Amino acid sequence: MAKDRRQMIIQAATKSFSLFGYKATTMDQVAKLANVGKGTIYTFFKNKEELFNEIVTELIKEMKATAEASFDENLSFYENANRALFQILAFRKEHQLTIKLFQEEREIGTPAVLEFMERLEQTVVNYIKNILQTAIDKGEIKQCNPEITAFVMLKLYIALIFDWEQSRKPLEKDEISKLFELYIFKGLSNR
Amino acid sequence: MAKDRRQMIIQAATKSFSLFGYKATTMDQVAKLANVGKGTIYTFFKNKEELFNEIVTELIKEMKATAEASFDENLSFYENANRALFQILAFRKEHQLTIKLFQEEREIGTPAVLEFMERLEQTVVNYIKNILQTAIDKGEIKQCNPEITAFVMLKLYIALIFDWEQSRKPLEKDEISKLFELYIFKGLSNR
DNA sequence: TTATGACCATTTTTCAAAATCGGTCATTTC
DNA sequence: GAAATGACCGATTTTGAAAAATGGTCATAA
Numbered sequence: 001m002a003k004d005r006r007q008m009i010i011q012a013a014t015k016s017f018s019l020f021g022y023k024a025t026t027m028d029q030v031a032k033l034a035n036v037g038k039g040t041i042y043t044f045f046k047n048k049e050e051l052f053n054e055i056v057t058e059l060i061k062e063m064k065a066t067a068e069a070s071f072d073e074n075l076s077f078y079e080n081a082n083r084a085l086f087q088i089l090a091f092r093k094e095h096q097l098t099i100k101l102f103q104e105e106r107e108i109g110t111p112a113v114l115e116f117m118e119r120l121e122q123t124v125v126n127y128i129k130n131i132l133q134t135a136i137d138k139g140e141i142k143q144c145n146p147e148i149t150a151f152v153m154l155k156l157y158i159a160l161i162f163d164w165e166q167s168r169k170p171l172e173k174d175e176i177s178k179l180f181e182l183y184i185f186k187g188l189s190n191r
Numbered sequence: 192m193a194k195d196r197r198q199m200i201i202q203a204a205t206k207s208f209s210l211f212g213y214k215a216t217t218m219d220q221v222a223k224l225a226n227v228g229k230g231t232i233y234t235f236f237k238n239k240e241e242l243f244n245e246i247v248t249e250l251i252k253e254m255k256a257t258a259e260a261s262f263d264e265n266l267s268f269y270e271n272a273n274r275a276l277f278q279i280l281a282f283r284k285e286h287q288l289t290i291k292l293f294q295e296e297r298e299i300g301t302p303a304v305l306e307f308m309e310r311l312e313q314t315v316v317n318y319i320k321n322i323l324q325t326a327i328d329k330g331e332i333k334q335c336n337p338e339i340t341a342f343v344m345l346k347l348y349i350a351l352i353f354d355w356e357q358s359r360k361p362l363e364k365d366e367i368s369k370l371f372e373l374y375i376f377k378g379l380s381n382r
Numbered sequence: 383t384t385a386t387g388a389c390c391a392t393t394t395t396t397c398a399a400a401a402t403c404g405g406t407c408a409t410t411t412c
Numbered sequence: 413g414a415a416a417t418g419a420c421c422g423a424t425t426t427t428g429a430a431a432a433a434t435g436g437t438c439a440t441a442a
Contacts, residue, residue: 026434027436038435039436039437043384048434048436140380142379144379156350160343163342182333183343184374185378187377188332189332189377190331217404218404222418227416227417228417229404230415233404233405238404239405
């Protein structure tokens with residue numbers, strides 16, 4: 001039962017963060033869930049925030065892996081970007097930990113959680129940026145600032161998936177995909 | 192001094208809302224500023240929220256007028272949309288009342304203020320929607336859902352003006368204009 | 383050497399008293 | 413007598429001090 005204590009602690013903390021968020025998770029709670037003394041946690045992690053960082057760093061890695069897994073060399077830039085963003089935002093919606101943290105960001109604004117969100121956004125933007133750079137180099141898309149473009153693509157996706165359904169009927173997956181193509185890729189112009 | 196009491200009250204309330212926001216403005220405060228008894232306010236306005244609505248309705252009208260003033264029949268759809276959105280978001284940044292209300296939305300989330308924000312967004316989307324519909328009818332741009340498109344355009348503008356400068360160096364006005372043209376109008380595709 | 387939980391300083395929560403608020407209406411003003 | 417007023421009311425919010433809880437430590441136990 002008490003084999004790899006470090007793993008037990010991470011498991012327990014993940015569970016608690018997912019259920020209660022960062023702020024409402026106590027170290028006593030984690031210790032109890034992990035079946036270790038509280039002091040033991042501090043032999044593996046400097047403090048609560050580092051324990052949290054360990055977990056969310058892993059989460060971000062997983063998200064990146066999911067996005068990368070959906071990448072297909074033979075598909076167009078647009079197809080790949082669309083897939084990547086969709087995977088990432090689907091991940092957000094499906095994993096209890098990210099759901100809880102998004103809620104905590106909005107409702108409490110816990111600094112550690114805000115930092116995580118920034119890191120997450122930066123990671124996504126960087127990933128899309130790479131896809132963009134490749135497409136630019138291949139001449140598949142116009143010259144453009146990859147950082148700003150990646151940023152805009154992410155914001156567009158968030159607008160279509162999250163913001164739109166704040167007040168209107170949610171859009172279907174392939175509707176979103178079509179709109180994404182229209183706005184960012186093809187452009188509205190007829191000339 | 193006590194000429195048009197209604198105007199005095201509106202002036203005083205506007206000042207107080209601009210300085211302290213909706214929640215932190217008291218009816219006593221407004222009465223004092225307007226040099227009237229508190230009861231007098233209630234002979235003109237049903238309650239605090241209606242006084243507020245009167246003022247922000249006027250504000251929204253002004254914004255719309257500013258946007259409409261910058262409209263030029265002879266310019267392209269892109270030019271007009273860009274001008275309209277720029278005017279509107281510049282208005283936001285320059286008027287003390289909107290600045291304060293945006294802050295209150297983020298920091299407190301006062302219901303009356305949230306309602307105003309929704310109304311504001313809806314008005315902007317509707318206005319852009321009209322410009323879009325005209326451009327579609329003229330065949331200047333592709334067939335598209337004008338509501339979603341207007342929504343996306345607004346969100347893109349907000350992303351470029353407000354969100355980007357949360358963490359990075361603000362973009363210049365003509366940079367934003369160029370990016371807007373690139374993403375929404377021309378599209379990234381080289382094919 | 384490693385694990386632990388009683389312990390500590392600090393922060394957060396609680397909760398009741400006090401203050402403040404939006405709104406009313408009997409009285410005053412013109 | 414119509415319009416204006418501010419003392420007043422019930423409801424909500426703020427305050428502040430006591431109590432509880434929390435992150436982190438470290439002397440002791442395993």
